[in-house]
Amino acid sequence: MTRLWACLLLLGVGLLGTRSIQAVPFYGDFMPHLTHPLPLHRTLFAPLAPLEPLAPLDPLHAQASQRVASVWPAPAPAPIPLAPQRQSSHLLPLFSSSFDTEFVPLEHQQPPPQGRQDVGSTPPVQTPSGLDQKPFNVDAITTDVNNPNPAIFFQQSFPFFGNEFFNSFGGFGFGAAQEPWWKGPNVCTEKEEDETVATETEGEETVDTFGQERDGVSSVVRSPLFGQFQFSVNSCAEKPNKHVCTKIVNQNGKKKTLTLTRQCCYGYGRPRNADFTTPCEKIDIKDVEATASEMGAKQFLESARSSGELADMLGAGNGKKVTLFVPNDAAFVEYRGQQQQENNVEDAKAEASNPAKSVYKLHAVLGEVQLEDVPNEQLLQTELPDQKIRINSYQLPVALGLEPFRYAANCVPIEKHDKLSEQALVHTLGGVLKPLTKNVMDLIRERADMSIMRTVLEKTNLSAMLEGDKPVTIFVPTDAAFDKLEPHLRRALKEGRGCASNILKNHMLDLTFCSLATVPGAKTTAYNLLGEALLLNRTQGNVNQTGPATISINNVAKIVDADIMGTNGVLHVIDTILPTESALPMTSLMAQKNLTIFQRLLEASGYDNQFDDLDNVTIFAPTDKALQNSEWARMLKEQPELLNHNLDLLEFLNYHVVKPMIKTCELSEKSLPTVAGASVRLNLYSTHALFSDVMNRATVNCARLVHFDDESCGSVLHQVDRPLSPPKNNMLKLLEANPNYSKFLELVRKANLTQLLSNDSRSLTLLVPKNDVFEELIDSGESAKPMDAAALVKTHVVEDVVCCAGIIPTNWPFVRSIESISGQHLRITRDRRPKIENAGVTKCDVVATNGILHEINDIIVPRPQRNQQRPQLIPPGPGFQPQGDFDVFF
DSSP states (O other): OHHHHHHHHHHHHHTTTTOOEEEEEOOTTSOGGGGSOOOHHHHSSSOOOOOOOOOOOOOOOOOTTOOOOOOOOOOOSSOOOOSOOTTTOOOOOTTOOOOOOOOOOGGGSOOOTTSOOOOOOOOOOOOOTTOOOOOOOGGGOOOOOOSOOHHHHHHHHSGGGHHHHHHTTGGGTOOOOOOOGGGSSSEEEEEEEEEEEOOTTGGGEEEOTTSOEEESOOSEEEETTTEEEEEEEEEEEEETTEEEEEEEEEETTEEEEEEEEEEEOTTEEOOTTOOTTOOOEEOOOOOHHHHHHHTTOHHHHHHHHHTTOHHHHTTTTSOOOEEEEEEOHHHHHHHHHHHHHTTSOSSHHHHHTOGGGOTTGGGEEESOOOGGGSOTTEEEEBSSTTOEEEEEEEEOOGGGOSOSEEEEETTEEEEEEEEEOSSOEEEEESSOOOOOOSOHHHHHHTOGGGHHHHHHHHHTTTHHHHTSSSOEEEEEEOHHHHTTSOHHHHHHHHTTOTTHHHHHHTTEESSOOOGGGOOTTSEEEEEOTTSOEEEEEEOOOOTTOOSOOOEEETTTEEEEEEEEEETTEEEEEESSOOOOGGGSOHHHHHHHTTOHHHHHHHHHHTOHHHHHTOOSOEEEEEOHHHHTTSHHHHHHHHOGGGGTTOHHHHHHHHTTEESSOOOGGGOOSEEEEBTTSSEEEEEEEOOOSSOTTOOOEEEETTEEEEEEEEEETTEEEEEESSOOOOOOOOHHHHHHHOGGGHHHHHHHHHTTOHHHHHOTTOOEEEEEEOHHHHHHHHHHTGGGSOOOHHHHHHHTEESSOOOGGGOOOOOTTSOEEEEBTTSOEEEEEESSSEEETTEEEEEEEEEETTEEEEEESSOOOOOOOOOOOOOOOOOOOTTOOOOSHHHHHO
């Protein structure tokens, strides 16, 4: 029993890093005390007898980096013994169909005498009638508590120690636990229950400390040996004026969600960034105009009252809650000045004459909208028909020492928020909202300086995305920005071919990204539709700077006109097109990777546009070092006119192109047809002395890949260390074509192996000694010894392609060998040059249609095989009796 409890204790320690889970087994009377956390000193050193209930554990108050959930035990309100009692136990029977999980608020749980004594709690104050509080949205909650008490933090991080363990350390600086604000006075509590039928997927879901769903942890565990476990997952999150705890229980296909919301009652509040013990205190609620005046935004409401719009904005006294987004005085004065200059509005009364275009009602929303409860991208219906406000929130790093979030309404900064007045909840803006009637694509179409962008968007069909309902952000380069591009890229974009869609996706986000999200002194990262990061940096404002600070993107482009809002997102005007390697034409990518000779050969041939239009291909481009001494490089330098539409050059270029697109992680040993028609052979090798099965080197026709996986618009570019040429002859013809191999050829014919070396279906490695090797043999007198021609030739033939790039230095005991077709194992290594047994390779990788040929400087003499006879195990006779332990097995 003690061992079982110790295992469960260790299991609880392992789960602490992410969440604490209360397991309720369906055992009836079987060990119900295991469902309660026990103090350490009463667990390891005392017998497991029925114990009194312990003090409840407070939910965790933690920084964002301390995401530890707390355990909520669910005992009855009154203390009960933990001895097995079937009638009064809160455990559910094994085959129960009821769903009676109990949800007990922490402040209603009875603490033990030795634990912390709760202060007298004030009865919950009910909100006034007519105040319809919105249900809690789990996805919107984050923690915002500063400097938690160490005793509370450790106690809630390690709940299995119990209260007594930490209270015993009073003299070591932990101190007495303090009451959180949501257990104090002037706190209203709202309980919400929801029961649904859990799907198979939901059976595998839990909720973490911040209410965000995670996969991979089962909330229902069924044990075929002992029965079933019910897992209940608890999460608590805190904001300045709200504390929400959610408990999700999944039992027998039913999912029950219990939500308990504690918040300051109406008329009470807490200072922002207050300590978690600061209680809800009475706040001074004033008239809406006085409240706006204190917030520096009185002129807008004064203008609304003088035009007769204020009463309608506030609901005309019907008792409904209203939220006002009020521009500050500086922003409203600037707006009025612009309107008068443009002769759009003569004065504020002219706006009231056309209620459909009233700028005032555009700033009023029915309902009490607290920004901390509004999810990102939420659309709020204003009192102006067909007009909505899009709310965006952006989290800031704690190191900046600023507010944890920045909010925007239609990309207008919300400067102060959640100020309660007698008639409305007030937020102040750094600008004036304007009616939105056009989507982002319509905004691009009406701009004369975005004609090229409009054409490219329509040709690539990406315009449909900018006309949809989902939020979108696009950084739009002007027509002047297109003139900065090099010709290949500009042509591809204007014609909407090849990489045009990738280049545009590099400028688009699937969210609303306002300039407010960038902060001076911090770099902001956003991911575009290609999944690539865009790094935005707002420069620090100078003392003499009057306009807004400059925002740069990837240190390449600058935003020249920000936050042009549409009904479905926002656009920003930039002065330079954002480059991306995955969107470059192939010729542009080659120039960027310093493959200038191969790229210039493409241009000189006149087929560069054809190469840029290729899709789903793999290009093996030789480096400049590999091509600098080639005949093609000489002609490019001396007679470039002879290369224009040169068919031999076209065949050479096409031989470096393979379909389909293959990255290095997808390479395997095989032959692939090229665009030119002939095939190239891919081989993989290992350069690890110990892990010989780990392939980390690749060759194509024995040319080594030295740089790889540069993507370009659906294609990939690999660099090789030598140019590729299609083989014309098989092994036999290579021997016949080279007079230095005549003596070895005589041995091949004498051994009747010509058919082997002329078979194009084979993949061989042929090791050929030159004639001078045989001549030295004759001079030394060793030729007088009898020689088996067939055995000698077969020792020099390997049934595999072994390129010189695959031969690495090796030492005992990490010795590598290859097997000849005669069955001899030939050791391979590398000193100054590749070496096979006693012969050094003087010329590597002569490619044939059926393999490769290496020229060697000696006749290979295999090492003699050691005949080691393995011991024979003779079965014992019928009367044999084992005398020891080993005799039983042998």
